[in-house]
Amino acid sequence: MGIDYEYLAASLSSLAGLPVRLYRDGEFAGLYHHTKFKPDLAILEEEHIFANPGNVSYYMDENFLYYGLFRAERRAVALIIGPVAHSPVNHTLAVRILRAMGENIGRAGELTDYFSAIPAYPLRNFLQILCTVNYFLNGEKLDVGQLLLTEEEMPSAQEAIPPERGEQEIHNTLALEEQMLACVEHGRVDEIQQLFQRPVEGRAGTLAADALRQQKNLLICTATLVTRAAIRGGLDRETAFALSDSYIQKAELLTGYVELTRLNARMVLDFTRRVELAKCGVHGSARVRAVRDYALDHISRPVTTEELAQALGTNRTYLCRMFREETGETVQDYVTGLKMDEAKRLLDMTSKTAAEIGSYLGYSSQSHFQRVFKKAVGMTPGEYRKG
Numbered sequence: 001m002g003i004d005y006e007y008l009a010a011s012l013s014s015l016a017g018l019p020v021r022l023y024r025d026g027e028f029a030g031l032y033h034h035t036k037f038k039p040d041l042a043i044l045e046e047e048h049i050f051a052n053p054g055n056v057s058y059y060m061d062e063n064f065l066y067y068g069l070f071r072a073e074r075r076a077v078a079l080i081i082g083p084v085a086h087s088p089v090n091h092t093l094a095v096r097i098l099r100a101m102g103e104n105i106g107r108a109g110e111l112t113d114y115f116s117a118i119p120a121y122p123l124r125n126f127l128q129i130l131c132t133v134n135y136f137l138n139g140e141k142l143d144v145g146q147l148l149l150t151e152e153e154m155p156s157a158q159e160a161i162p163p164e165r166g167e168q169e170i171h172n173t174l175a176l177e178e179q180m181l182a183c184v185e186h187g188r189v190d191e192i193q194q195l196f197q198r199p200v201e202g203r204a205g206t207l208a209a210d211a212l213r214q215q216k217n218l219l220i221c222t223a224t225l226v227t228r229a230a231i232r233g234g235l236d237r238e239t240a241f242a243l244s245d246s247y248i249q250k251a252e253l254l255t256g257y258v259e260l261t262r263l264n265a266r267m268v269l270d271f272t273r274r275v276e277l278a279k280c281g282v283h284g285s286a287r288v289r290a291v292r293d294y295a296l297d298h299i300s301r302p303v304t305t306e307e308l309a310q311a312l313g314t315n316r317t318y319l320c321r322m323f324r325e326e327t328g329e330t331v332q333d334y335v336t337g338l339k340m341d342e343a344k345r346l347l348d349m350t351s352k353t354a355a356e357i358g359s360y361l362g363y364s365s366q367s368h369f370q371r372v373f374k375k376a377v378g379m380t381p382g383e384y385r386k387g
Helices: 003-015 093-103 106-114 123-138 144-148 174-185 190-195 211-232 237-253 257-278 286-295 305-312 316-327 332-347 354-360 366-379 383-384
Strands: 020-025 029-030 058-061 064-070 079-087
Touching: 003 020, 003 029, 003 079, 058 093, 058 123, 058 144, 064 123, 064 316, 064 354, 079 123, 093 106, 123 144, 123 257, 144 190, 174 190, 174 211, 174 257, 211 237, 211 257, 237 257, 286 305, 286 316, 286 332, 305 316, 305 332, 316 332, 332 354, 332 366, 332 383, 354 366, 354 383, 366 383
Parallel strands: none
Antiparallel strands: 020 029, 020 079, 058 064, 064 079
16 A cells, blocks of 8 residues: 555654645655744755655754655655754744844744744754654664664774764753663773664753753763763773863864764763773773673573583683683673672662672572672662662
8 A cells, every 4th residue: 555645744744843845756846834934944955854864854954954855666766854953943943043044033033933943852862863764665664773883883892082073962851861871981882873763752951041051061060970970980080080181082073963973972981981991991802892791691590611612612621711810800801790790780770689690690589699799899779879
């Protein structure tokens, strides 16, 4: 059964409250929204919006208004959604938009009235809408991270101060912030990346009057939080503070909203990867990483040194000797440390009881788990949670 694109455009406009335009064979076929402004801002930006060849993409103009593009049925049909502002459009921004359009600034009141009928969405929330609609149109399961962060922009663990990257309004809720900080502190790169790809919950509070300053302030707040989380996770204090200063200084030099949001996520990933390296020992060898990965993959049950040696295809005695030379601790102590890190994370992030956590981590009894935890952390799980 074919898709009724007129119905889809009208429904999308009604649900999201945003202007939606329908194109057939490259020709404009209709605008769906209860309010209009002429000239149509999206029509003026058509060349830039259609420049991206993908089935779904977004474009942001110099005034931080963004537009989404969908292509369907072998590109014969297209939908443009927008303009969307990050925050409500005030008189100052309306004047700036009109000047960029070459329109009389006396129409500022008319333009602010137009935008008052269009909900403001933070970029990540808007991208979530694009991912969802694209799934129904093209059957592609994309996430926000795939739209926001390209493969070329993903930082490697060796990059000292990577180029631009990031977003994720990680201050959306207290729980989300705590989860992010736990991932940074324990060097959980995979979980941070999954966190970036989650559907958006809530939105950041207002920290500035305009979108650019808002995003810079969000990055500064995030830098402060992740720096301290990384230090708790074992990253050298001087390295952590120097890295934070570098990201903040770079943020102040940027003049694009998208570049700032990308830089934010790149920063969080960079800190997390550095903590991961710190937890893998000074050299961060492939051997230590393999032990860490295997132990984390099997964290819900006991893992013996013999099992690890077999999994890594090496001799148990050789593994124990080389591991201690590289990390300064035994394989079993290292694995126990990973379990205790996970226990602390669960105590911080969930309401699970000590008995439930101990059972999840493969301990035979609550008392055994309590003893191991107190020896490693210096207090009982209950005392840790209260503190």
